[in-house]
Amino acid sequence: MATSQVETVTTGADKAKLFAAVAIVLASIAGFYLLGKQGPLIQWGVLLLGLVLAVAVFLVSEHGRQFVGFASDAWREVKKVVWPTRKETLQMTGYVFAFVVVMALFLWFTDKTLEWVLYDLILGWRK
Incomplete structure (x- = not known):
């Protein structure tokens, strides 16, 4: 298509x-x-008034109208999202923490094993 x-x-x-x-x-x-x-x-008033006026001028241009159309389409899509419940969020957070701990232990074990193989067995530096 x-x-x-x-x-x-x-x-x-x-x-x-x-x-x-x-x-x-x-x-x-x-x-x-x-x-x-x-x-x-006075300073902030001039700045804010100028920015509001600039946004108004931008919004009446073709690019401004396209931006408004894009923003409304994006907002419509955001409203279609099904957000996870609190229970689902806590479960997924727990899974992530558990995975991080398991990976940390695995990497620590791998590091210590390689250290032992290289320094003790092959090079013999630690006796």
Whole structure:
């Protein structure tokens, strides 16, 4: 089953909207630092207002509408997920811890065995 991808052509207006959104973000960051003497309330107000305005400009562009569509589709898929119960979660966590302990013991035993074979039997360093 072949799916076809539909690509939309970005118009000059959409490019201008994206450029404007980036410019607004940069201007709000610059305003935050330039208004340092006005107090933190003014600084944060300018920054937050600029960011909200930039998001609004972005959302009216074609890329913004595609992002909103993607986000709504992703949220719809997340709602379909069947999450494990508390009991299942605790059981799986127990299995993982038990596996970690068994692997740690196995690796320790393997390390000590190789150490004994190499240093005691082959090289004879420990006598």
